[in-house]
Amino acid sequence: MGLVLIAMVMSLFAARLVQLQGIDPEEYAAMAAARGTREVVLPAARGDIVDRTGEPLAVSVEGLMVIADPSQTRDDAPEIARILATGLDADYFTTLQKLQQDGSRYEYVARRVPSTTALAVVEEVKEAGFAGVYTEGDPVRDYPAGDVAANVLGWMGTDEPLSGFELTFDDQLAGTDGSARYQVGGGNIIPLGDSSTVEPVNGEDLQLTIDRDVQWYTQRVLAQTVEESGGESGTAIVMDTLTGELIALADYPTYDANSPLLSPDADRGSRALNDVYEPGSVQKALTAAALIDAGEVTPETRIEVPPYLESGDSRIGDYWEHGDLRLTLAGVLAKSSNIGTVLAANRFTDDELHDYLADFGLGQTTNLGVRGEARGILPAADAWTQMEHDRIAFGQSMSVTAVQMISAINAIANDGVLISPSIVQGTATAADGTQVGTDTATSHRVVSEQAARDTAEMMERVVDPEVGVAPGAQIPGYRVAGKTGTAQRAVDGGYDGTTVSFAGFAPADDPRFTVYVVVQDPSSGGGGTVAAPAFAQIMSHVLRKYAVAPTGAAPSTLPVEW
Amino acid sequence: MSGSEAPRWRAVPRLAEVATTRARLVSVPRVRRRAARVPFVILVTAVLLGGIVGLLLFNTSMQQAAFTGAELESRAEVLSARQQTLVREIEQLRDPQRLAEAATAQGMVPAPQPALVDLRTGEIVLPGEVATTDDGLAIEPKAPVKPAELSPAPIYVDPPAASPETPAAGEAPAVPETPAAEVPTN
Numbered sequence: 001m002g003l004v005l006i007a008m009v010m011s012l013f014a015a016r017l018v019q020l021q022g023i024d025p026e027e028y029a030a031m032a033a034a035r036g037t038r039e040v041v042l043p044a045a046r047g048d049i050v051d052r053t054g055e056p057l058a059v060s061v062e063g064l065m066v067i068a069d070p071s072q073t074r075d076d077a078p079e080i081a082r083i084l085a086t087g088l089d090a091d092y093f094t095t096l097q098k099l100q101q102d103g104s105r106y107e108y109v110a111r112r113v114p115s116t117t118a119l120a121v122v123e124e125v126k127e128a129g130f131a132g133v134y135t136e137g138d139p140v141r142d143y144p145a146g147d148v149a150a151n152v153l154g155w156m157g158t159d160e161p162l163s164g165f166e167l168t169f170d171d172q173l174a175g176t177d178g179s180a181r182y183q184v185g186g187g188n189i190i191p192l193g194d195s196s197t198v199e200p201v202n203g204e205d206l207q208l209t210i211d212r213d214v215q216w217y218t219q220r221v222l223a224q225t226v227e228e229s230g231g232e233s234g235t236a237i238v239m240d241t242l243t244g245e246l247i248a249l250a251d252y253p254t255y256d257a258n259s260p261l262l263s264p265d266a267d268r269g270s271r272a273l274n275d276v277y278e279p280g281s282v283q284k285a286l287t288a289a290a291l292i293d294a295g296e297v298t299p300e301t302r303i304e305v306p307p308y309l310e311s312g313d314s315r316i317g318d319y320w321e322h323g324d325l326r327l328t329l330a331g332v333l334a335k336s337s338n339i340g341t342v343l344a345a346n347r348f349t350d351d352e353l354h355d356y357l358a359d360f361g362l363g364q365t366t367n368l369g370v371r372g373e374a375r376g377i378l379p380a381a382d383a384w385t386q387m388e389h390d391r392i393a394f395g396q397s398m399s400v401t402a403v404q405m406i407s408a409i410n411a412i413a414n415d416g417v418l419i420s421p422s423i424v425q426g427t428a429t430a431a432d433g434t435q436v437g438t439d440t441a442t443s444h445r446v447v448s449e450q451a452a453r454d455t456a457e458m459m460e461r462v463v464d465p466e467v468g469v470a471p472g473a474q475i476p477g478y479r480v481a482g483k484t485g486t487a488q489r490a491v492d493g494g495y496d497g498t499t500v501s502f503a504g505f506a507p508a509d510d511p512r513f514t515v516y517v518v519v520q521d522p523s524s525g526g527g528g529t530v531a532a533p534a535f536a537q538i539m540s541h542v543l544r545k546y547a548v549a550p551t552g553a554a555p556s557t558l559p560v561e562w
Numbered sequence: 563m564s565g566s567e568a569p570r571w572r573a574v575p576r577l578a579e580v581a582t583t584r585a586r587l588v589s590v591p592r593v594r595r596r597a598a599r600v601p602f603v604i605l606v607t608a609v610l611l612g613g614i615v616g617l618l619l620f621n622t623s624m625q626q627a628a629f630t631g632a633e634l635e636s637r638a639e640v641l642s643a644r645q646q647t648l649v650r651e652i653e654q655l656r657d658p659q660r661l662a663e664a665a666t667a668q669g670m671v672p673a674p675q676p677a678l679v680d681l682r683t684g685e686i687v688l689p690g691e692v693a694t695t696d697d698g699l700a701i702e703p704k705a706p707v708k709p710a711e712l713s714p715a716p717i718y719v720d721p722p723a724a725s726p727e728t729p730a731a732g733e734a735p736a737v738p739e740t741p742a743a744e745v746p747t748n
Contacts, residue, residue: 056653061646115643144653216658224700476675477688
């Protein structure tokens with residue numbers, strides 16, 4: 001009898017054994033393994049974005065999110081909220097509301113909090129005898145300088161890059177997450193247990209040619225300039241004349257990269273590269289350099305400037321009323337005469353003028369690496385009318401980006417050689433696969449060295465207080481060459497308001513930096529009164545910062561009249 | 563064929579030799595010498611015990627190491643978090659904006675024209691110019707104009723009829739440009 005009983009029990013065991021081992025052994029084994037196995041993602045550290053000297057512009061820091069379980073915190077909400085609000089610098093009432101949330105067991109109290117702060121606060125809550133507040137990992141992307149260079153840096157969403165260089169160079173910055181699997185018992189890793197680790201590959205840093213301090217100063221000067229002139233927006237760029245590197249690329253209005261959503265979308269892109277406008281008289285410097293290079297004129301070529309000029313079926317005038325003037329080419333530039341420029345440019349055929357301007361880089365992207373870079377419009381020469389020929393010579397009826405224009409002016413500063421601008425140090429691969437950076441910069445000659453030097457000397461007359469239109473651009477002790485621009489602004493197919501600008505370089509006889517300031521739609525003033533003083537402020541700051549000594553030579557005294 | 567036969571033929575005398583040798587061996591009475599059991603048992607027990615204790619100690623020390631490891635790891639995490647926070651603090655302190663604000667608070671302004679001295683000759687290349695408050699720079703960035711969704715028009719509530727005075731205008735949040743849509747609530 002007993003034997004039968006034992007046999008029955010044994011057959012039950014046998015049946016169970018068959019079920020466990022014969023029918024689905026894999027699944028049970030997996031379940032058993034899973035019970036004690038923990039798998040964690042080892043997040044790769046995102047590469048930093050640094051300036052030319054290694055100062056951080058965007059950095060990743062380990063952070064934590066503080067989370068509350070309202071089902072545990074509801075009863076003591078006011079006390080806990082007081083601790084959290086004080087420790088996390090959060091709003092008391094918002095925190096209180098979260099701690100009392102009905103039917104929720106998971107509320108974010110604060111996100112992206114520095115680890116030490118978060119841990120200290122949670123510890124404080126525990127010490128006060130309350131439960132239900134804990135932390136979870138939450139990497140923080142920090143922009144230590146706030147709005148400095150924000151328009152090119154872009155920003156990060158919760159987990160992914162959303163714009164700017166963060167998005168364009170994400171492949172380089174992001175790295176690859178690793179993972180670790182190990183067996184745990186009682187919360188501790190079991191030694192000699194099964195474990196495997198795939199080490200994360202950290203992202204690489206991205207170094208820019210931007211100088212953080214110059215960038216900051218440029219942004220503040222630009223902001224003040226735009227605000228005081230009642231302008232709509234503005235751009236200011238500083239370029240290293242010899243290398244084409246952008247030392248500063250400022251847009252205004254801008255935004256704080258740490259809280260991008262507080263600013264409208266329009267302020268978060270890079271106006272210097274995405275917006276096109278008609279450059280106006282700054283273009284005259286390019287036209288003059290081309291004319292001299294072609295041997296059509298010299299700085300002292302005499303031009304008789306009438307009060308107005310018929311061009312096609314319209315009439316071209318100057319910004320000031322005058323009778324018949326007798327100006328040299330230098331005088332035409334110094335006084336920014338449209339009529340004089342048109343008369344000089346008439347020595348060019350459409351093709352000649354077009355080819356020179358295209359050679360200066362107008363109508364082509366600069367391949368800087370910034371997303372959505374505009375190409376600008378330089379109409380094909382075979383479609384030009386006489387009116388277009390005339391207007392393009394002084395910078396209307398065509399459009400550019402600010403970076404195109406500063407590169408073109410920089411070619412004059414750089415003895416006639418155009419260098420493609422760059423903002424990334426070394427090389428980096430953009431999201432669309434193109435290589436950008438200082439290593440891929442190209443250069444080619446546009447005008448002869450003599451033509452460039454002659455043009456620079458003529459541009460010096462622009463800042464002369466007696467003969468020029470922009471004495472505000474002068475920097476005591478230095479020779480400065482520049483050109484103002486006050487253009488009609490194309491809006492929705494018509495013209496409305498103005499675009500004022502000033503582009504120049506210093507020291508004029510041995511240029512080191514080129515600076516370009518553009519203000520859109522100021523309520524009053526022109527390139528000489530609005531943009532030129534900003535140019536002088538920014539230029540003298542960089543000259544000082546980079547210890548550029550004055551050359552000591554006497555400024556140009558080219559005649560402006562005859 | 564012959565090669566395989568020859569060795570067999572040659573092997574015969576050798577076999578005989580072996581047989582002779584064997585025949586000469588004299589059988590001796592079997593003596594069963596009993597090895598002492600106790601030392602062996604002690605040895606085995608000792609080895610076993612030693613093994614078990616050793617294993618136990620080894621395991622314990624492994625566990626201990628694991629605990630220490632986990633503890634050190636969490637300490638390292640806390641320390642690296644602390645380091646990062648400190649680095650971040652330094653960066654915030656070095657922020658050009660903060661420096662400029664601190665300088666402005668002390669009454670400093672950007673120099674309009676610093677003097678330049680040629681160190682090779684000791685000559686003043688450019689005389690400096692005294693800065694005035696007019697050289698100050700507006701360093702405070704303007705508060706961003708928030709997108710419409712983030713800056714809803716304030717809700718104005720008519721005061722109760724009992725108090726005839728309206729609340730001071732300064733109390734209502736200022737709304738730049740966009741005229742506030744009045745939302746009557748009573």
